[in-house]
Amino acid sequence: MVFTDTNENMPLASIILVTYNQVAYVQEALLSVAGQTYGNLEIVVSDDASTDGTFDLILEFCEQYDGPHTFIINRNDVNLGVGGNYAKAVSLSHGELVFVAGGDDVSLPSRVALVVNFWLETGRKFDLIACHLIDMSVDGTCLGEIKVSNLSAYTSLNDWVDNPPHVIGAAQAWTRRLYDLFGGLPKGVVGEDFILSFRAISQGRAVTLPQPVVYYRRGGLTNKQKAMSAQQVIAGLSKKTKSSFLEWSLLLGDAEASGASERVMSYLRLHQQREICIEEMLLNNRPWRALFGCREVDLAFRLRVFVYAVCPELLAPLFFFKRIKYTGQA
Structure with missing residues (x-):
């Protein structure tokens, strides 16, 4: 389903708004992307088979929308996960510059205009532009600024290995040429921001625009919680090891294609092997084999x-004292 009205005097930009079971917040997210001041904008909303009414709200919002931007609406028949949903959304988009938005976050009205103007003023040379964020509680209270790493300081993947950057995809924008150069994102990927920033750094085309452009809500789908028991650690490691293995394998292929140094390749192979070790011990029930084999x-x-x-x-x-430290309860 497509709702269109564009201004073709400026480069086309795309926002991909990915949603999954965010019925309490998605309308605020929709209002924020629909309220962008940039003129030539399409908004791709891709819902990953929500079961809580999120998609019904999306449809209702878009049917009532009469603003200047293009809306493209998608609902996956089955849950594709983060990587699959991103890939679907990008396949439906057409912009030269693609912005990422979460279904529970709120973009400032000037977000797209600010980044596009910066991109044009710098000769379109950057393939990934990261921005800062505003930390926001579940109820919408602002809690301060979240600063991501200064990607301008990363001149090669050797710098990345020395100090892997702190990145948050909810405030990133990247070019279609970067996405297409490395073949997109496969199903199973969770850390799309981690991968895309790595790819941009490998090309020497990553930068940080040090301004907050998004209210980043705590408690989202990728929010990290402190593990308060051994069982929670085991569950967390078991849940993410397959996606982590896939991501490190992707980075290995990307690094090789980019002519990375052996130091970079060794670093990536080590992290890939760590995920194999975790899978062998926790999922395949072969702890002794992994202990002596990896x-x-x-x-x-x-x-x-x-x-x-x-x-x-x-x-x-250990976890007894950790619970007391962080929760005051044993």
Whole structure:
């Protein structure tokens, strides 16, 4: 379903608004992207098979919308996950510059105009532009500024290895040429911001525009919670190890295609092997085999995961004091 009315005097920009079970927040997110001051904008809303009424609200909003921007609406028949939903949304978009938006976040009205103007003023040379964010509680209270890493300081993947940057995709924009150059994002990817910033740095085309452009809501789908028991650590590691293995494998291929140094390749291979070690111990129930077989991985790391796999009760005192520290309860 497409709603159109564009101004073709400026480069076409796209916002991809990805949603999943965010019925309480999606209308605010929709209002924020529809309220962008930039003239030539399309908004692709891709819902990942929500079950809570999110898509009904999206349809209702777009049917009533009479503003200047283009809306393209999609609902996946089945849940594709983060990477799959991003890939679907991008396939429906047409802009030279693509902005990422979450279904529970709020973009400032000037977000797109600010970044597009910066991109044009710098000769369109950058393939990824990161911005800062405003930390926001679940109820909408502003809690301060979140600063991402200064990507301008990363001149090569060697810099990336020395100090992997802190990035948040909800305030990123990237070019279609970057996305297409590396073949997009496959299903199973979770850290799309991690991958795309790596790719842009590999080309020497990443930059940070140090201004907040998004209210970033806490408690979202990718929000990290502190684990308060060994069982929670095991569940977290088990849940993410397959996507992490996929992502490190992607980066290996991207780095090789970019002519990265052996130091970069070794770093990436090590992290890939760490995910294999975790999978062997926690998912495949082969802790002894991994302990003695994954020799590329640091022994201390292997022993730590081994304890979680074989005798997690030994860690009970550690988590007892951790719960007291962070929650005041045992």
